[in-house]
Amino acid sequence: MAGLAAAFGSGAMTNSIDEVENADCLLISGSNTTEAHPVIGYRVRKALRNGAKLIVIEPRRIELADYADVFLQIKPGANEAIFNGLLHVIIKEDLYDKEFVAERTEGFEEVKAAVEKYTPEYVAEITGANAEDIVEAARIYAAADKASVLYTMGITQHSSGTNNVLAIANLVMATGNIGRESTGMNPLRGQNNVQGACDMGALPVVFTGYQPVVDPAAVEKFSKAWGVSLNDKPGLTVTEIFKGAKDGTVKAVYIMGENPMISDADLNHLEESLDKLDFLVVQDIFLTETAQYADVVLPACTFAEKDGTFVNTERRVQMVNKAIDSIGESKADWEIIMALANKLGFDWNYGSAEDIFKEITSLTPSYAGISYQRLEEEEGIQWPCPTEDHPGTKFLHQGKFSRGLGKFHPIEHQPPAESPDENYPFILTTGRNLYHYHTASMTGRSKSIKEFSAEDTLRINPEDAANLGVSDGDMLKVTSRRGEIEVKAEITDTVGKGVVFMTFHFSDSPVNKLTNCAIDPVAKIPELKVSAVKVEKVA
């Protein structure tokens, strides 16, 4: 999101799900759309049936790669190089949108100079993709009238994640594929309300609607509304919080509905941090792996037991409606927080989720025109929606970027923090499967899904498997510099030579014991997608 904000001035999916099926060209990278976002995957396949061209850039031969006009199978961590390479071809062959570049953007010349050396041959060497395919992909993307880029964590979960995003933004702006229907740059958000959590200011640097905590006007506005004098220094990010816990500066942590003991990088390291804390309170629906470390566990209720709103990946605010009464003594999260606030001496009196929402809209310009009534009548509204008569915004940056001119950023390829070597010869990359979700605390407790997809496997290339003497189903020990796990082998040519893949759903084989917490310097995202590992057969 940080990359998008730097390039365009706003960090969100620029276009809508509906628009996917009308694109002429889809460039999908770092997204196994049909498994991680299945319903959007349906739209992708529909676009293909409508005749759209497809370019897939992935380390794994995902399902959509079989439908691709060009599939660039790259080494994990080679993203900026490939996007620079595409832009190189587009500039070299004079296929870029000169009018758009001149009128809507700045900084093109620097980027032009920067990508000069990224010839197809050079990029092929870095990425492992075929040089001719790179040229072909560039031509297809440039030729399309409406080209849309879809990406997810395969782009961002790198130590160079922000640069990856900026490299894509360069490509998108150079071809003028933004600010129009069925174009754009579309990070598919991974979690039901990750967009909403960001919008709500669950970030150390911003209040709701991305109003910076370092902006005195914002601080004043919120201080006034909340009746306290607020801190105007940026807070700590997740990684910094656990670092602080480890070195003793952070003493008490309140975790609501998160399970970092499965989902975060380098779990052994994290475990040490949690152990060091004076006090940990976890609020969740299950006694998760993380909750095990808590001093106090507060029982929250599920989405089925409460009212509220979620914001989806296309910025659509939608109503969540209570279907059943809370199970046991569990309560809605907001009720718990309010009770705690009142215990802490505040005087909060929200009678309903709607009361809270009214406060949100009064403080958040991009939400100002939204109300529960409208959400119910209009089936959700896409922000920005500044006024009550504003219909919401289907796609961003029409005519003008949020930041004014779109900004090109020269990007250099930077290898991942960890490269394979003699001791750790494989690159491990991670992702999701269709059946499970995140840490599987929910899907792992859903009978049908659990029965169908009970355990993980390590996907390994047939040649590598043969070299290791490994057969399908053999138990393997996978070791990185940070830890080791055991998992069954699944031999498949969907992963390239030297690359292995696992999901992070299963607590029996917690892959994040292995992953690297090297972080992107801007977005502070850990490099979950690239770690060097060793694979051995368990005797």
Added chain:
Amino acid sequence: MTAKPKIVVGLGTCGIAAGGREIYNAIEKALTENNIDAELTQTGCIGACENEVLVDIAKPGQPRISYGKVTEEKIGEVVTNHLLHDKIDREFALGKIGEGELSAEYDDLPYFFTDLPFYEKQVRLCLRNCGFINPEKIDEYVERDGYQALKQVITEMKPEEVVEVIKSSGLRGRGGGGFSTGMKWQFTMNAVGDKKYVVCNADEGDPGAFMDRSILEGDPHSVMEGMAIAGYAVGADEGYIYCRAEYPLAVNRLKMAIEQAKEKNFLGDNIFGTDFSFNLKVKEGAGAFVCGEETALLMSIEGKRGMPRPRPPFPANEGLFGKPTCLNNVETFANVPVVILDGPEKFASIGTEGSKGTKVFALTGSINRTGLAEVPMGITLEEVVYDVAGGIIDDGKFKAVQAGGPSGGCIPEDLLHLPIDYDSLTEAGAMMGSGGLVVMGEDTCMVDIARYFLSFTQIESCGKCTPCREGTKRMLEILERIVAGEGKPDDIEKLKTLGEAISATALCGLGQTAPNPVLTTLRYFQEEYEQHIFDKRCVAGICVDLMFYLIDAELCNGCGRCRKACPVSAISGDKKEVHVIDKETCIKCGVCVEKCKQEAISLQS
């Protein structure tokens, strides 16, 4: 070059099946052995199937003599007698074609087309070249004004004028529905599309119909020329001929003809030096009757299950691959060059008010002369059955004629005066269909015939729509129990109600017309159904379950062969004494009949 004698062997599928290739080889052998310099060639079907194998021999300056039912043993002799000794073998000679000198002793030989009763009432437009040209040689087609109509159209006429000519000729689709061909072309011409197609329906699937096959085998270029003209008129540059895979000879000849036409630039780019380009492909069917339905046919060309889709949109607007498509059948296209060359007025002068031109019929069943006949519209059924087809075999009594195949109906004797045209046949509950006419005599059971046709459509139902998929099955089950002697009193009513419901609600033409054989036999022969249901009797002696075997006491000599052969020991009798069959035990297998040398055993109703 001095003219050589010419020998033409009829090598359509019928001719080949009857041993035409062996005859051809035998002739070749005879020519070599006797050192005769003659041109041996082949042609397609001339229609007289009953007389296959047909061999025509023509010496320069003499009329062509047609020999029928020739045999492999005798053909060498026939040829040498004719060519070396001017002796015509009367055992095989059918008649003469054309003028020329011939010994007076053969003056009595009839003229083939005018004197032979089978041809007397025929008017050959579509079949004008069948039996005359070698379909594998484009030059022979060109000699008979081939591709002149195409040339005239694309060099002298505007597309709208072509459409106007076809419209004014009154030509209607020969495939079944009888929709105005000119109107169809006009719709396709007016439809907007970056690409258009012409498609020829050559999926002739009706049992008992082989008109299209004969045209494709005997004169493929006439169809292709008609398609190219359509292509010019509607604005298409590509055409498909969808031919059943069961017609391998037709497919081969079409492919050969397309190659030859491309070489001559009658197909391909810039035909006759104009801007008009037109290419043709042959698509072979894969065995599904329903693909004769136009939307199913298009689905099949697209590589899908041949399941019809609702109309509208009609193919003229959204046809093959979603593009405007002009779709006609073989016979319709074969008529087009004639309409252009002879002019629409002349074409329209043949036939009745609503039905112009001719119609080719495949005459089969219990008639003396089976074969392919092209008759003018408006001729009566009676003329066709008695004059052309020579009446019922063994002077039997006429019972009904089934017109239009499984989609058609049975027409009884008192409607024989009906003129053959689209409207009166539909009125009678039958339909023109593609032109199958199956003539049935007294020994045909109408319930059994209805059951037979329904079993055909039921097997061929695509399964998409409920009425056809489930309904034809249930109708068939009812008919099966009626012929098995298990009919129930309300079965006739059920058949009527269900048949009408299917007709009214099925998705495609196949389903809508599937009940016709049942509904027409119910209309004209209800008493036969009643006899089966109430009296357990089949007057025609067809429904075995309603019959019993009886040994004629007068004829039986007590040899015991039937008793020994009976698999269920239903026959008893002492040696040299009259035997009897126990009706209860008998399974009606008929073995006894075959074993009996006295011909003493017969089926009785």
Added chain:
Amino acid sequence: MTKVNVTINGQPVEAEAGMTILEAAQLAGIDVPTFCYDPQLFGAGACRICVVEVENARNLPASCVTPIWEGMVINTESEKVVQARKANLSLLLANHPLDCLTCEKSGECKLQDYCYKYGVTESDFVGDVKDFPLEESNPFFERDMNKCILCGKCVQVCHEINGAGAIDYAFRGFASTISPAFGEPVENSPCVFCGMCTDICPVGALTPKLSKFKGRAWEINKVKTICPYCGTGCAIDLHVKGNEVVGASGNREGLANKGHVCVKGHYGWDFIHSPDRLTKPLIKKDGKFEEASWEEALSLVADKFKAAGAEGLAGLSSARCTNEDNYLFQKLLRVMGSNSVDHCARL
């Protein structure tokens, strides 16, 4: 939009050009039965239950695929139409098991509804019936092809909406069935178990296993909400009986998904009633969790937070919780002086 005037059941209706008879009837509030029709799918015109009588038309056209024209006079329930529908239902019934007593679909089965409406109590026809084995080898749904009326909507959903194309028509005529390639069970096909076929099936041929015997259609209240999994934001209906969620299905009104769902949204709801659910606050004493009252737990938390001070306090909010939850969470941290609030947006 050009307007077209038609008459339906004697009532003048102004509809839009290009509409089908069915759409025009729906516009006028006239109910026409359908099996194979769905506004999201390509018009198949297969089931023929929606036939209507059109003045001067030769046959009874299927209203779902027949466009209207100016001056069209339509009767949706004429004697002829009713007879045809009865025949259609009677044909379907002859080839359909009559185990409505225990059929999951009872109460929302279109075949049942229409047989009731037209008084078709039993089939007029006896004869061959389908005899397929019940397919129950996957954990998500059962396939009983004996109940299938071959409307084809499951095939269309699988190809036109999902795109997996796991199933299609196989064989033809009376032998037609819907099947994965080579008659394999669906788990051996490209099926991704979105279950949209079970949502769209008008009869009891495709039924979700989790909901089996959990409640009758008329006992179930459908509550519209948003799927709790990925960021697509699919609108789903939770099927509620009493205080129990017993099923889920896609909600057509959702603009992000238009009723489409995936395996998680469709079959991943039963964690709600998992015995693992936390039902009471827990306080760890001597390394072991003990149940506590809310009062006790919250007091302890409040004390510890105060002790940690603004600098020592941090919170992880949640991408899984609602906006309202997240808003209050960050508000609480910030009003206590800490901006150290984050969540796993990056994971």
Added chain:
Amino acid sequence: MKAENDLNYAAIDNIYDTWKSQKGALIPMLQEMQEEFGYLPRTALEYLAKKLHQPISQIYGVCTFYSQFHLKPRGKHIIRVCQGTACHVRGIAKIATALEEELEVPVGDTTEDLLFTYESVACVGCCGLAPVMMIDDVTYGRLNAAAVPDILKKYEGGEGNDS
């Protein structure tokens, strides 16, 4: 008959390459594949489906729709008995019975020695010669039951009549 696992994939590649530029050419591809293999082996269909990016369910649907396609191995010679009207009227049933006796298999099946596959066909279009049957591409007309064993004998020596 080749085992399915050592299929001639190159042949499928060739067939695919011949037709790939033509829209909707699934049916001719299947026809040529059947020509190549004698039937449509499952692995071959799965291989083709991948090349075509077409759901295998759809291809299976097409294969089971058209009577020409066979998913099981077929006999060396295909006998097709005509079920046309004329043949029906002129006594094809007796021919069919004679065939069943000679071949010892019912309609639709293949003899154990894989020499004959016995089928019925809608109408071969030679009604003037009824009753008719075809063996491979050869049509036998004006049949009577007694002639059946002799006709079959022609093929049993492995020669067959290729005319």
